[in-house]
Amino acid sequence: MEIISKILIAIVALEHLYILYMEMFAWETLGKKTFKGSLPDEMFKPTKKLAANQGLYNGFLSAGLIWSFFISDAIWAKNVAIFFLACVIVAGIYGALSASKKIFVVQALPAIIALIFVFLR
Numbered sequence: 001m002e003i004i005s006k007i008l009i010a011i012v013a014l015e016h017l018y019i020l021y022m023e024m025f026a027w028e029t030l031g032k033k034t035f036k037g038s039l040p041d042e043m044f045k046p047t048k049k050l051a052a053n054q055g056l057y058n059g060f061l062s063a064g065l066i067w068s069f070f071i072s073d074a075i076w077a078k079n080v081a082i083f084f085l086a087c088v089i090v091a092g093i094y095g096a097l098s099a100s101k102k103i104f105v106v107q108a109l110p111a112i113i114a115l116i117f118v119f120l121r
Contacts, residue, residue, distance in 0.1 A: 001120045001121050002121055005081075005121055006069065008113060008114035008117050009065050009069075009081055010065075011114070012065055012088060012110050012111050012114050013061075013062045013066050014062075015106075015107070016058045016059070016061045016065070016088070017058075017059070017062045019055060019107075020056070020059040022034060022055070023051040023052060023054050023055030024051070024052045025055075027047070027048050027052065027055075028044045028045060028048065031044060031051060032044050038100055061084055061091070064080065064083070064084035064087070065081065065084045065085070067080060068080040068081040078118060081114075081118050082118055082119075085111045086115070088107060088108070088111035089108050089112055091107065091108075092104055092106075092109070092111060093108050
């Protein structure tokens with residue numbers, strides 16, 4: 001269970017690094033493709049700074065999950081992973097309720113699965 005939970009945490013962390021990249025550096029290209037239909041094309045340029053701010057927060061989530069790999073105390077590492085996975089889940093649920101239901105599947109569900117495996121360690 002330990003290895004599976006770490007792999008799942010890594011997947012969630014990598015996903016949020018990708019979101020960081022998309023929102024901070026590729027909002028007008030990848031962002032436009034990812035959020036096609038959710039936001040009119042002409043809104044991507046004026047919302048670039050807002051998206052970059054969101055990307056930064058996704059980077060913090062990823063950093064917290066990656067940090068959990070470097071903590072030598074097993075209980076502390078588990079608690080840090082639980083905290084950051086819970087943050088991802090809350091963000092995913094909020095995004096699903098406020099923006100697109102797809103966000104639940106893409107963001108919250110992987111974190112929920114990872115969290116289950118962390119609890120099963």
